[in-house]
Amino acid sequence: MTVHQVLLEELDTDERYDVIVSGLPLTNFSHVQVERIMARYRELLPPRGSLTYFAYIGTRMVVAAASWPSRSFCSEPSSPPSPCS
Numbered sequence: 001m002t003v004h005q006v007l008l009e010e011l012d013t014d015e016r017y018d019v020i021v022s023g024l025p026l027t028n029f030s031h032v033q034v035e036r037i038m039a040r041y042r043e044l045l046p047p048r049g050s051l052t053y054f055a056y057i058g059t060r061m062v063v064a065a066a067s068w069p070s071r072s073f074c075s076e077p078s079s080p081p082s083p084c085s
């Protein structure tokens, strides 16, 4: 087993992984970060590979509340965080 201590987006490998189990806190990331991470997962999977992921419900609301007033919760809980307009 190899442990890579890098950001997923910076993982430099030609390996393909049949199964990816992700515990990244996607609800904490911006829409752009989530798109980059999902794009990297697609690159790392072979054509019939599987991706499964989990994230904790409510994390985004806690982060928004803890960082108030600099960051607000402006999108539905089921969608990625978005900046307030």
Ligand SMILES: C[S@@+](CC[C@H](N)C(=O)[O-])C[C@H]1O[C@@H](n2cnc3c(N)ncnc32)[C@H](O)[C@@H]1O
Pocket (backbone or CB within 6 Å): 006, 007, 008, 009, 023, 024, 025
């Ligand atoms: C809150 S922990 C979750 C740990 C895991 N889900 C669990 O239940 O034990 C989030 C982890 O994601 C890592 N992380 C955050 N952004 C990342 C990224 N872009 N690529 C790889 N790891 C990342 C952090 O270093 C941290 O270890």
